[in-house]
Amino acid sequence: MAATKKSNKELVINGIFLENPIFRLALSMCPAVGLTTSIKNGLLLGSAVLFVQICSSCTIAAIKNIIHPRIRIPTYTLTIATWVTVIDLVLAAYVPAAYEEMGIFVKLIVAFAIITMRLETFACKNTISASFWDGLGMGIGFMFGMVSIGFVRELLGAGTILGYDILGFKPLLFFVLPAAGFFCVGIMMALFNYIEGVYNRLKERKQ
Amino acid sequence: MRSMIQRYAFRSIWLMPVFLLFLMGCNVEHPFVKKVAFKDSLSISIEFAGEPDADWATDPDNYRIYEKRDPDVLLVISEVILGPDKRSVLIKFDEEINQAEPHVIALTPIHSQGKDLGTALLNVKRLYIGELFAILIGAMLINNYVFTKYLGLCVFFGTSKKRDTAVGMGITFTIVMVASAMMSWFLYQFVLKPFELDFLQVVVFIGMVSLSVQAVDTVLRKVNPALFKAFGVYLVLVIANCIILAVPLTLADNEYSAMESLMLALGAGTGFLLALFLMSSAGERLELADIPPTYRGLPIAFVTAGLFALAFMGFSGLVIF
Numbered sequence: 001m002a003a004t005k006k007s008n009k010e011l012v013i014n015g016i017f018l019e020n021p022i023f024r025l026a027l028s029m030c031p032a033v034g035l036t037t038s039i040k041n042g043l044l045l046g047s048a049v050l051f052v053q054i055c056s057s058c059t060i061a062a063i064k065n066i067i068h069p070r071i072r073i074p075t076y077t078l079t080i081a082t083w084v085t086v087i088d089l090v091l092a093a094y095v096p097a098a099y100e101e102m103g104i105f106v107k108l109i110v111a112f113a114i115i116t117m118r119l120e121t122f123a124c125k126n127t128i129s130a131s132f133w134d135g136l137g138m139g140i141g142f143m144f145g146m147v148s149i150g151f152v153r154e155l156l157g158a159g160t161i162l163g164y165d166i167l168g169f170k171p172l173l174f175f176v177l178p179a180a181g182f183f184c185v186g187i188m189m190a191l192f193n194y195i196e197g198v199y200n201r202l203k204e205r206k207q
Numbered sequence: 208m209r210s211m212i213q214r215y216a217f218r219s220i221w222l223m224p225v226f227l228l229f230l231m232g233c234n235v236e237h238p239f240v241k242k243v244a245f246k247d248s249l250s251i252s253i254e255f256a257g258e259p260d261a262d263w264a265t266d267p268d269n270y271r272i273y274e275k276r277d278p279d280v281l282l283v284i285s286e287v288i289l290g291p292d293k294r295s296v297l298i299k300f301d302e303e304i305n306q307a308e309p310h311v312i313a314l315t316p317i318h319s320q321g322k323d324l325g326t327a328l329l330n331v332k333r334l335y336i337g338e339l340f341a342i343l344i345g346a347m348l349i350n351n352y353v354f355t356k357y358l359g360l361c362v363f364f365g366t367s368k369k370r371d372t373a374v375g376m377g378i379t380f381t382i383v384m385v386a387s388a389m390m391s392w393f394l395y396q397f398v399l400k401p402f403e404l405d406f407l408q409v410v411v412f413i414g415m416v417s418l419s420v421q422a423v424d425t426v427l428r429k430v431n432p433a434l435f436k437a438f439g440v441y442l443v444l445v446i447a448n449c450i451i452l453a454v455p456l457t458l459a460d461n462e463y464s465a466m467e468s469l470m471l472a473l474g475a476g477t478g479f480l481l482a483l484f485l486m487s488s489a490g491e492r493l494e495l496a497d498i499p500p501t502y503r504g505l506p507i508a509f510v511t512a513g514l515f516a517l518a519f520m521g522f523s524g525l526v527i528f
Contacts, residue, residue: 026364030357030449077414081414104457108358108456110452113361180513181357181513194501
């Protein structure tokens with residue numbers, strides 16, 4: 001793949017909708033299942049991933065010419081690990097309570113497939129600014145996925161949004177159970193598939 | 208004759224570690240105390256080397272027992288019974304004690320035949336082998352990394368469509384897991400901790416994982432080409448798996464010993480193998496089922512995994528030993 005011809009806006013939109021990491025690419029599912037009982041967790045982990053994605057995309061785009069192709073994967077991994085260590089220490093220092101709740105997941109950002117995959121398919125072939133916008137789009141797309149799953153689970157399970165009581169009752173307590181993450185993600189994926197099907201049919205009818 | 212002795216000696220060498228492990232089960236720091244152990248969920252037994260004075264031994268005020276984790280909370284002793292041989296006591300409690308937690312017993316100066324033998328601080332732990340077994344089963348079933356910790360899902364959904372693939376992936380994964388966990392443990396205990404480089408955990412552990420994947424790749428290619436042909440393709444996937452990094456992080460957090468780390472890695476690996484096998488068996492059935500078109504592929508796989516996760520919640524109350 002040669003350097004991208006998309007504009008910055010298109011790159012961001014691509015990350016959020018067309019290639020949404022969670023719903024479309026189905027990568028980095030672990031936090032989407034394990035850490036979405038509330039919107040707050042989704043937002044925090046989402047911003048951590050956004051930070052790591054942008055920083056490592058830019059780093060790789062900057063040094064892409066001096067990486068030997070044979071050691072590129074270890075280089076990516078170490079770059080990501082460095083930035084994850086940075087965000088890990090920052091979160092532990094400034095939001096200790098939330099950090100405790102997210103537990104091991106912050107450190108596990110290293111192993112999230114989405115970041116390595118973007119470095120491999122995008123950042124190592126494009127300029128720093130294009131990689132920045134791509135990283136931004138992917139990061140926001142991930143955050144969007146996490147927050148929307150968190151929204152459904154928090155609203156249906158606890159009747160609250162961001163901790164504020166909205167419904168006053170708990171429609172489906174089942175959704176805050178840890179195991180319900182699987183069901184919620186599965187049902188939302190099916191919903192996305194359905195919307196896509198309807199959209200395609202409408203498009204065909206127009207033609 | 209000589210070869211027989213040699214063979215016998217060799218066999219007994221294998222028994223040595225087992226014997227040592229049993230010895231490590233008793234934690235006694237006082238010469239007068241022979242053995243401390245959990246009797247059952249309501250009592251702890253102490254065995255003395257000699258006969259302690261009866262009125263000292265049966266006074267509950269002479270024993271202060273607490274969980275090692277929070278020394279401020281003392282357990283309430285209901286009564287202390289002197290055994291028939293006058294050398295052992297049984298400390299009874301009203302409430303159940305959590306045998307999974309190590310406990311500490313602080314004794315006031317021990318009186319025996321009018322002599323003062325000094326205070327003692329005794330550690331009560333489950334038998335070491337039992338502890339190891341508990342870690343193994345815990346990582347495999349109770350805290351199954353896929354179904355109760357939600358890790359390694361990308362690879363899990365990617366490779367659980369066929370049973371052969373699932374088993375191959377699981378075995379490869381277990382081998383790499385054990386290798387990388389042991390190396391990480393070594394580095395953490397002997398390099399990172401002494402030099403206070405704890406913050407480098409993530410960088411070092413992920414490096415270890417890549418290294419052990421490369422090592423297993425090279426060794427397998429040379430030693431067993433047939434096996435490499437079968438399992439080689441999965442090796443690349445292993446790096447992209449969260450579990451492989453979660454295990455070194457867990458054992459660093461919990462300060463596990465070498466044996467315990469080995470058991471944790473083995474448990475996590477076989478747990479992943481089990482999850483993959485279950486999922487692939489269900490997946491092969493799903494291929495014949497009539498699923499609504501919007502649910503085909505990943506969505507139905509997620510719902511199936513959710514059902515398995517619910518089933519695995521049943522293990523959460525399991526207490527071993």
